[in-house]
Amino acid sequence: xxxxxxxxxxxxxxxxxxxxxxxxxxxxxxxxxxxxxxxxxxxxxxxxxxxxxxxxxxxxxxxxxxxxxxxxxxxxxxxxxxxxxxxxxxxxxxxxxxxxxxxxxxxxxxxxxxxxxxxxxxxxxxxxxxxxxxxxxxxxxxxxxxxxxxxxxxxxxxxxxxxxxxxxxxxxxxxxxxxxxxxxxxxxxxxxxxxxxxxxxxxxxxxxxxxxxxxxxxxxxxxxxxxxxxxxxxxxxxxxxxxxxxxxxxxxxxxxxxxxxxxxxxxxxxxxxxxxxxxxxxxxxxxxxxxxxxx
Numbered sequence: 518x519x520x521x522x523x524x525x526x527x528x529x530x531x532x533x534x535x536x537x538x539x540x541x542x543x544x545x546x547x548x549x550x551x552x553x554x555x556x557x558x559x560x561x562x563x564x565x566x567x568x569x570x571x572x573x574x575x576x577x578x579x580x581x582x583x584x585x586x587x588x589x590x591x592x593x594x595x596x597x598x599x600x601x602x603x604x605x606x607x608x609x610x611x612x613x614x615x616x617x618x619x620x621x622x623x624x625x626x627x628x629x630x631x632x633x634x635x636x637x638x639x640x641x642x643x644x645x646x647x648x649x650x651x652x653x654x655x656x657x658x659x660x661x662x663x664x665x666x667x668x669x670x671x672x673x674x675x676x677x678x679x680x681x682x683x684x685x686x687x688x689x690x691x692x693x694x695x696x697x698x699x700x701x702x703x704x705x706x707x708x709x710x711x712x713x714x715x716x717x718x719x720x721x722x723x724x725x726x727x728x729x730x731x732x733x734x735x736x737x738x739x740x741x742x743x744x745x746x747x748x749x750x751x752x753x754x755x756x757x758x759x760x761x762x763x764x765x766x767x768x769x770x771x772x773x774x775x776x777x778x779x780x781x782x783x784x785x786x787x788x789x790x791x792x793x794x795x796x797x798x799x800x801x802x803x804x805x806x807x808x809x810x811x812x
Contacts, residue, residue, distance in 0.1 A: 518586045521586070522673070525674035535560075535580070536558050536560055537563070538550055538560065561574060572596060575596065580600040581602055582600055584677060585607065585639065586674070589618070593641070603639065606637055606646070609670075610632055612648060613644075615700060615701065616699065618702070619704040625726055631654065633654045634654070634676050635651045636649045649690050650679070662727055662730070712745070714762035716777060718779030722750050730746065738788070741788060743786060743788050746786060748783045750780070751780040752780070756780065760810075764808060764810075765807065766780065766807070767805065771796040772796060772800060782796070
């Protein structure tokens with residue numbers, strides 16, 4: 518979103534006086550800095566977000582408002598107060614639902630039919646500041662993390678530009694977010710990316726789409742790590758019952774994995790470092806047997 522956001526602001530003629538990227542230790546630091554400098558922008562280096570040198574540098578730039586399009590760190594109060602009118606964030610969900618670092622995956626996993634974009638003022642919490650504007654978005658039945666990511670990035674910059682146009686002439690709306698517990702959009706840890714075959718085939722198919730293509734749903738077979746990029750759901754009405762996670766049926770061009778309800782049919786996958794291919798490749802090269810287990 519940071520790349521789309523910066524280019525969108527530049528193309529719209531917004532006056533950008535400086536750009537903050539990730540910390541130097543972040544794996545995207547050099548790539549993003551190069552991206553910013555190539556566009557003739559003032560890249561601001563720092564070690565910590567509350568360091569006096571950074572705060573002083575930001576204050577000297579005489580900034581009206583800062584905008585955030587993807588940032589991995591909590592912004593301290595001293596930095597939030599270093600601009601005239603604070604910080605505005607673009608978040609890819611309909612806040613207060615799905616606060617956190619990966620609402621893209623979470624909404625698909627949970628079978629939501631709608632998500633959206635929220636532009637809001639930032640406070641010291643994560644995605645808890647006053648709402649300025651929101652735009653809803655319908656989630657397609659075959660949406661992946663990647664398709665949703667792309668759609669919401671562009672929707673986000675459109676909404677941000679509308680907000681900044683209003684900001685040029687008048688005070689922005691501030692709607693307080695309700696207090697309470699709301700469904701989370703937190704990021705995924707290493708253990709969260711493995712398929713749980715005790716869930717239903719429909720839930721697992723959503724899980725696979727929710728991690729495609731940036732993370733990828735994982736499983737193991739015969740001790741080899743396997744990534745599944747795409748799968749289908751089939752009824753288990755005409756198959757012999759098998760334990761969840763086992764190969765329950767094999768046809769000429771596809772194989773079926775038992776779940777708690779329904780059968781999962783992987784169609785695009787990566788098997789260890791051996792190959793990336795479809796179900797036909799898996800059957801031809803690996804030759805799975807009925808009853809073998811995916812873990």
